[in-house]
Amino acid sequence: MSAMDILFLSLLGGVLGLDTVSFPQAMLSRPIVAATLSGALVGDAVSGLLVGATLELFAVETLPFGASRYPEWGSASVIGGALFAKASWGFDAGRLTTTVLAALAIAWVGGWSMVQVRKLNARWARNRHDAVARGARRTVIGLQVAGIAADLVRGIVVTAIGLAVLAPLQTLALQSWGTSAPLARAMVVGAAGAVSLGAVYKLFHAVPGFVWQFMVGVAAGLAVVVLL
Amino acid sequence: MTARPPGRSPELSLGTRVSMFIRLLAVQGAWNYETLVGNGIGFCVEPALRQLPGGLDGDAYRSALARESQYFNAHPYLTSVAVGALARAELEGEAPERIERFRTALCGPLGALGDRLVWATFLPLCSFTALVVFGLGGSPFVTVITFLGLYNAGHLALRVWGLQVGWRRGLGVAQSLGNPWLQHASPRLGRFAAALAGMALPLAVDRIIGAGQVLWGGTLVGVLLGAILLASLHGRAEGWKISIGVLTAFVLYSVIR
Numbered sequence: 001m002s003a004m005d006i007l008f009l010s011l012l013g014g015v016l017g018l019d020t021v022s023f024p025q026a027m028l029s030r031p032i033v034a035a036t037l038s039g040a041l042v043g044d045a046v047s048g049l050l051v052g053a054t055l056e057l058f059a060v061e062t063l064p065f066g067a068s069r070y071p072e073w074g075s076a077s078v079i080g081g082a083l084f085a086k087a088s089w090g091f092d093a094g095r096l097t098t099t100v101l102a103a104l105a106i107a108w109v110g111g112w113s114m115v116q117v118r119k120l121n122a123r124w125a126r127n128r129h130d131a132v133a134r135g136a137r138r139t140v141i142g143l144q145v146a147g148i149a150a151d152l153v154r155g156i157v158v159t160a161i162g163l164a165v166l167a168p169l170q171t172l173a174l175q176s177w178g179t180s181a182p183l184a185r186a187m188v189v190g191a192a193g194a195v196s197l198g199a200v201y202k203l204f205h206a207v208p209g210f211v212w213q214f215m216v217g218v219a220a221g222l223a224v225v226v227l228l
Numbered sequence: 229m230t231a232r233p234p235g236r237s238p239e240l241s242l243g244t245r246v247s248m249f250i251r252l253l254a255v256q257g258a259w260n261y262e263t264l265v266g267n268g269i270g271f272c273v274e275p276a277l278r279q280l281p282g283g284l285d286g287d288a289y290r291s292a293l294a295r296e297s298q299y300f301n302a303h304p305y306l307t308s309v310a311v312g313a314l315a316r317a318e319l320e321g322e323a324p325e326r327i328e329r330f331r332t333a334l335c336g337p338l339g340a341l342g343d344r345l346v347w348a349t350f351l352p353l354c355s356f357t358a359l360v361v362f363g364l365g366g367s368p369f370v371t372v373i374t375f376l377g378l379y380n381a382g383h384l385a386l387r388v389w390g391l392q393v394g395w396r397r398g399l400g401v402a403q404s405l406g407n408p409w410l411q412h413a414s415p416r417l418g419r420f421a422a423a424l425a426g427m428a429l430p431l432a433v434d435r436i437i438g439a440g441q442v443l444w445g446g447t448l449v450g451v452l453l454g455a456i457l458l459a460s461l462h463g464r465a466e467g468w469k470i471s472i473g474v475l476t477a478f479v480l481y482s483v484i485r
Contacts, residue, residue, distance in 0.1 A: 021259060025304055026380050027351070027375070032358050033376060036368045039368070053436060054436050057359070059355070060356075061468055063351060067264065094482055096436075100475065108472070118259060121260035125263055135297075136293075137293060140267060144254060144258045144268065151257070173479060173482075177483060178482050178483065179481070179482040185436070190446075190450035190454060191474055191475060193433050194458060195455075195467035196429060197429060197451055197452070198458030199467070200429075202459070203349075204418050204425070207422055209419060210422050213423040214423065216426065217422065217428075219426075220426070221360075221427040221429065221430035221431045224363075224427075224430075225430050225434045
């Protein structure tokens with residue numbers, strides 16, 4: 001991956017990481033969007049979409065409830081989309097598995113980094129408490145702008161470091177990969193599907209008629225798979 | 229800015245409303261573990277407060293901005309309800325104690341309603357819709373536009389509605405939150421989302437794993453067993469974190485063997 005690739009992808013990671021919480025929370029940071037955009041940026045939107053859909057299955061388990069800690073999918077999905085699209089030179093076995101593992105790890109690190117930015121925001125707010133209590137307009141607006149800027153920088157740094165570290169690691173892993181492509185892909189899809197199905201149960205099991213609604217959907221989905 | 233003449237109902241110009249709406253998109257910009265979204269509320273209400281007597285340099289403006297920038301917690305999209313209502317209360321000259329009590333009372337309902345309606349229902353519904361489109365062979369453009377179009381139609385409509393109803397009702401906005409449509413939307417959408425989820429899973433798995441793969445059946449059994457295991461953990465562990473461990477072990481095995 002070239003330095004220019006890393007530069008542009010990091011900027012995209014910063015913008016999409018910012019969307020997770022700070023601005024504008026329009027879900028541009030969801031994996032199915034972010035990984036597709038990242039894939040498109042490096043010239044392969046279809047690969048980006050494939051890894052984005054896989055990560056989306058994991059992401060339905062992690063919803064951004066209030067002050068809870070959750071993974072940061074924006075920059076992680078940018079890394080996922082780029083790694084999958086760029087690692088396509090004859091490494092079919094293990095390509096999706098290593099990409100998804102890298103993206104999940106970065107989502108975890110990204111979530112941790114969001115907590116650090118929130119702590120930084122708290123420190124800034126504490127230091128300017130008196131000014132806010134006096135109703136100082138510049139302080140109130142300044143805190144907001146500083147928090148947004150810090151989150152943008154956070155996303156850029158997480159994406160840049162993630163790409164710089166994980167792209168060569170992935171290449172090393174794929175060069176000595178020893179299991180078959182179908183098994184490797186089944187492993188990652190199995191994990192994603194299980195997490196997603198568990199999340200569906202957790203979210204909707206209290207909805208009246210859940211089992212029937214869900215089973216009708218499964219039957220329709222399987223029918224399409226078999227018939228088409 | 230001029231002071232509002234006594235006895236007249238306050239009005240917001242289109243420019244002020246637009247400014248408040250755009251700021252609402254950044255309401256969580258300074259989110260922190262002490263005041264939560266409090267500074268964001270002050271930031272969003274600020275354009276309206278300029279109409280207070282004395283304008284930007286007046287005591288009324290400074291007192292109101294200080295009051296509105298204190299601790300607050302709510303679902304980010306429904307902070308629009310609070311921002312509209314608080315702007316009206318401040319411009320109508322409500323007593324500070326009354327405004328503070330109202331702010332405190334509003335946190336719980338706006339948080340619970342938003343979490344249930346948006347995070348736990350509408351967002352998964354949009355995700356599964358996009359996964360169905362993907363599973364049916366949708367192109368990157370169609371899949372992404374389907375997700376973003378559907379989600380943001382609801383997202384932006386909720387923010388616009390919140391700001392309008394908050395401004396219209398002021399301190400009486402709680403009645404609007406009891407609207408039957410809002411209260412029943414979550415279970416109704418939930419039923420639809422459950423069906424979409426059921427449809428999305430086999431379709432998405434099929435497209436990701438690739439048609440005709442011999443491990444299709446084995447993957448589905450793995451999905452079922454894994455989901456049962458996760459459900460039996462009752463939230464004591466998160467599936468995506470367990471997956472990191474499982475996939476790390478598999479990658480190490482694949483590289484070393």
